[in-house]
Amino acid sequence: MSLEEPDPRSRDVGETPEGTVDYDALEALLGETALDREEHVNATAFVVRPDEVQEALNALRDEAGFDYLSNVTAQEYADRYESIYHLKKYDDPTQEVGVVVPTVTDAPVSQTAEPVYRTADWHEREAYDLVGIEYDGHPDMRRILLPETWQGHPLGSDYNPEKPQVVPFREHANPLQPDSRGEGAESDTMFLNIGPHHPATHGVLHVKTVLDGEQIADVEPDIGYLHRCEEQMCQQSTYRHQIMPYPDRWDYVSAGILNEWAYARAAEDLADIDVPEYAQVIRTMSAELCRICSHMLALGTFALDVFGDFTAVFQYAFRDREVVQNILEELTGQRLMFNYLRLGGVAWDIPEPREDFFEMVRDFLDGLPEKTTEYHNLITSNEIFQVRCVDTGELPPETAKQYGATGPVARGSGVDIDLRRDDPYGYYEELDWDVVTEDGCDNYSRVLVRMREVEESAKIIEQCVDLLAEWPEDEREIQSNVPRTLKPDADAEVYRGVEAAKGELGIYMRSDGTDTPARFKIRSPCFCNLHTLREMTEGEYVPDLIASLGSLDIVLGEVDR
Amino acid sequence: MSSESEKLHDTVSTQDARMGDGVDSRFNSKLREAFGSTPFILTKFDKFMNWVRGNSMFMLQFGIACCSIEMIHTYAIKHDLDRFGAGVPRASPRQADVIIVPGTIVSKFAPRMKRVYDQMPEPKFVVGMGSCTISGGPFQEGYNVIKGAEEVIPVDIHVPGCPPRPEALIYGIAKLQERIRNGETSPVTVKPYELEEFGDLERDELVRHLADRIDEDDLVMRYNWADSP
Ligand code: SF4
Numbered sequence: 001m002s003l004e005e006p007d008p009r010s011r012d013v014g015e016t017p018e019g020t021v022d023y024d025a026l027e028a029l030l031g032e033t034a035l036d037r038e039e040h041v042n043a044t045a046f047v048v049r050p051d052e053v054q055e056a057l058n059a060l061r062d063e064a065g066f067d068y069l070s071n072v073t074a075q076e077y078a079d080r081y082e083s084i085y086h087l088k089k090y091d092d093p094t095q096e097v098g099v100v101v102p103t104v105t106d107a108p109v110s111q112t113a114e115p116v117y118r119t120a121d122w123h124e125r126e127a128y129d130l131v132g133i134e135y136d137g138h139p140d141m142r143r144i145l146l147p148e149t150w151q152g153h154p155l156g157s158d159y160n161p162e163k164p165q166v167v168p169f170r171e172h173a174n175p176l177q178p179d180s181r182g183e184g185a186e187s188d189t190m191f192l193n194i195g196p197h198h199p200a201t202h203g204v205l206h207v208k209t210v211l212d213g214e215q216i217a218d219v220e221p222d223i224g225y226l227h228r229c230e231e232q233m234c235q236q237s238t239y240r241h242q243i244m245p246y247p248d249r250w251d252y253v254s255a256g257i258l259n260e261w262a263y264a265r266a267a268e269d270l271a272d273i274d275v276p277e278y279a280q281v282i283r284t285m286s287a288e289l290c291r292i293c294s295h296m297l298a299l300g301t302f303a304l305d306v307f308g309d310f311t312a313v314f315q316y317a318f319r320d321r322e323v324v325q326n327i328l329e330e331l332t333g334q335r336l337m338f339n340y341l342r343l344g345g346v347a348w349d350i351p352e353p354r355e356d357f358f359e360m361v362r363d364f365l366d367g368l369p370e371k372t373t374e375y376h377n378l379i380t381s382n383e384i385f386q387v388r389c390v391d392t393g394e395l396p397p398e399t400a401k402q403y404g405a406t407g408p409v410a411r412g413s414g415v416d417i418d419l420r421r422d423d424p425y426g427y428y429e430e431l432d433w434d435v436v437t438e439d440g441c442d443n444y445s446r447v448l449v450r451m452r453e454v455e456e457s458a459k460i461i462e463q464c465v466d467l468l469a470e471w472p473e474d475e476r477e478i479q480s481n482v483p484r485t486l487k488p489d490a491d492a493e494v495y496r497g498v499e500a501a502k503g504e505l506g507i508y509m510r511s512d513g514t515d516t517p518a519r520f521k522i523r524s525p526c527f528c529n530l531h532t533l534r535e536m537t538e539g540e541y542v543p544d545l546i547a548s549l550g551s552l553d554i555v556l557g558e559v560d561r
Numbered sequence: 562m563s564s565e566s567e568k569l570h571d572t573v574s575t576q577d578a579r580m581g582d583g584v585d586s587r588f589n590s591k592l593r594e595a596f597g598s599t600p601f602i603l604t605k606f607d608k609f610m611n612w613v614r615g616n617s618m619f620m621l622q623f624g625i626a627c628c629s630i631e632m633i634h635t636y637a638i639k640h641d642l643d644r645f646g647a648g649v650p651r652a653s654p655r656q657a658d659v660i661i662v663p664g665t666i667v668s669k670f671a672p673r674m675k676r677v678y679d680q681m682p683e684p685k686f687v688v689g690m691g692s693c694t695i696s697g698g699p700f701q702e703g704y705n706v707i708k709g710a711e712e713v714i715p716v717d718i719h720v721p722g723c724p725p726r727p728e729a730l731i732y733g734i735a736k737l738q739e740r741i742r743n744g745e746t747s748p749v750t751v752k753p754y755e756l757e758e759f760g761d762l763e764r765d766e767l768v769r770h771l772a773d774r775i776d777e778d779d780l781v782m783r784y785n786w787a788d789s790p
Pocket residue numbers: 249626627628629663664665690691692693694698699722723724725
């Protein structure tokens with residue numbers, strides 16, 4: 001870990017001995033390519049000409065060690081388009097830098113970053129789809145979220161939402177049809193649609209698969225069947241109250257508070273709001289409860305996928321989810337869409353009588369070890385399960401980094417990144433817990449990481465409950481003083497991520513001085529993780545595709561936003 | 562226990578068990594009493610079919626968005642929809658009687674949902690779950706969101722909530738069962754969005770513009786956002 005004792009020999013260009021970024025050194029490294037410097041709330045950004053993107057990114061990746069393209073934000077100003085590449089390091093995600101690429105308004109074209117970071121492929125397609133910037137040299141410049149015949153770019157300024165649209169229904173005309181994508185006329189590959197209505201895709205994902213016998217020759221996830229315009233909704237809502245309900249609906253498998261925290265953290269940094277310590281402890285506790293809930297669902301549905309078992313494991317996982325949901329309902333008033341965090345704190349305190357609430361949480365935690373053993377007996381030590389999961393869906397760590405994978409997917413490939421520890425927020429720094437990694441790089445490791453993370457979360461919750469129970473009564477401040485209408489400074493920009501259930505959930509926001517954001521961009525972990533599917537499954541068997549898809553644990557609400 | 566049951570088998574013939582006091586109350590139910598000694602009832606065939614239909618519904622396993630999580634909870638342990646004779650999830654629409662639409666429908670998905678609905682055999686019933694299927698819910702103003710399931714398929718029961726609690730969904734389904742048993746059908750609504758062949762669309766500016774990208778006989782759905790509710 002680079003946070004402890006940075007080794008001077010392996011320090012990157014632009015890294016200070018304290019492990020922070022020396023932006024002057026980076027500017028020197030970029031030399032002529034850096035036209036200008038911009039200060040964002042989270043990091044400094046360099047302005048780069050649209051035809052020198054790859055040069056700048058290559059220098060930053062190879063010389064300065066920024067091996068993680070966390071997000072690409074595209075937006076339209078009155079006089080220009082802009083793509084922002086948010087770079088980080090897997091070793092130390094607090095070291096950040098932005099690369100801003102402005103392009104002209106008529107025919108905005110900018111060089112693609114795909115050869116430098118594979119993950120840019122999908123990010124840039126999304127930018128093209130929603131905002132309308134074209135990326136020169138991109139291998140596959142098509143729409144990604146909206147139907148291919150859509151007219152206009154909805155987040156661009158001249159979009160008219162009243163205009164009619166025609167959406168074709170082609171792919172599904174005949175689900176089993178001969179395919180000519182293989183070489184030669186006598187090729188015997190077959191094209192197979194999996195989804196968008198299919199029990200194993202965990203929602204409305206469509207996977208276009210080309211099979212050679214039972215092996216997968218090509219696979220392409222087709223997403224956008226749940227593109228609910230989340231970014232537009234947030235852009236037309238006010239910071240203070242209206243945005244907060246939406247995060248609950250991104251990753252909706254009870255991971256609500258983790259998502260809310262992503263927005264809360266970004267907005268609090270943008271508007272410079274403090275959060276009382278007591279509220280941070282409550283946030284930490286409730287967020288970890290959500291993580292348990294979410295991992296339980298991942299486990300239950302994964303077992304459903306690989307065993308085809310609608311009974312034992314699935315029902316056990318749901319039994320435990322019910323318990324956690326009851327606790328969360330006690331705390332927040334809702335089972336699924338909590339809307340519990342507020343800017344500057346949480347909505348209300350632990351319900352009275354407090355002892356009963358703590359008792360409820362402790363009961364759950366006490367029973368957990370036994371349940372975990374049960375799960376291990378039923379799942380991980382099950383021979384069928386192992387045959388299906390060990391050494392299938394392999395994702396080597398270097399590939400995972402290229403695709404910007406985070407969360408259990410990255411940690412299952414031995415990439416040691418967890419923002420709770422590496423970029424601390426909330427109360428995590430003060431607590432005693434470990435980051436779980438596994439080096440198997442296969443489906444089995446990813447499932448194991450989730451199961452072990454449940455235990456770590458339980459550790460965190462236990463400590464939080466102890467802290468809260470002891471907290472002196474007159475210091476229980478749940479919200480700091482935040483103005484009723486929040487108007488952050490014009491042109492302030494921020495990108496902040498938190499460790500959600502599936503990985504780094506990041507929010508980019510730009511303020512224009514009003515009480516709604518001028519641009520609100522969601523960096524979804526599932527979106528990037530799903531992008532790795534092709535790497536994991538090409539050449540493998542169809543059943544392994546289903547297992548791999550399950551082990552990625554995607555939520556379509558977050559993939560499509 | 563086993564010796565006891567053996568004894569029962571030895572001593573009581575099946576006929577006796579049915580006609581006499583019987584071994585357990587199942588054989589002497591209230592219904593049985595009402596029938597007297599004739600195990601026949603007279604009813605209308607339609608009525609009988611409705612009663613059967615309402616008590617054995619196969620649900621389509623169909624998840625869209627957030628509401629589907631609560632829908633899974635409704636099927637799963639604790640809420641256990643199966644108690645009410647309506648909890649066998651079917652993966653194929655061809656085997657299902659009821660489709661619960663649990664979530665936001667967007668432009669890309671609506672044609673698919675329509676197709677899935679069309680694939681279900683008659684008689685079929687639709688339960689719209691959540692605000693999104695009523696009006697688009699929290700995403701009503703979205704550029705890509707269909708303003709309710711009724712724009713695409715007819716809906717028998719609406720369950721409001723965002724998301725509705727499992728209890729609410731169970732109530733909705735119980736109400737649907739009641740309606741089916743009584744032989745009520747839902748009014749047919751005029752659906753603004755239909756699947757049609759591209760060649761049949763009115764040739765306005767948009768259609769002419771897309772003419773070289775969509776074949777004449779491709780099925781399409783045309784959205785008139787301006788007229789949406
Ligand atoms: S009604 Fe609410 S919970 Fe249900 S799908 Fe819509 S947004 Fe999600």
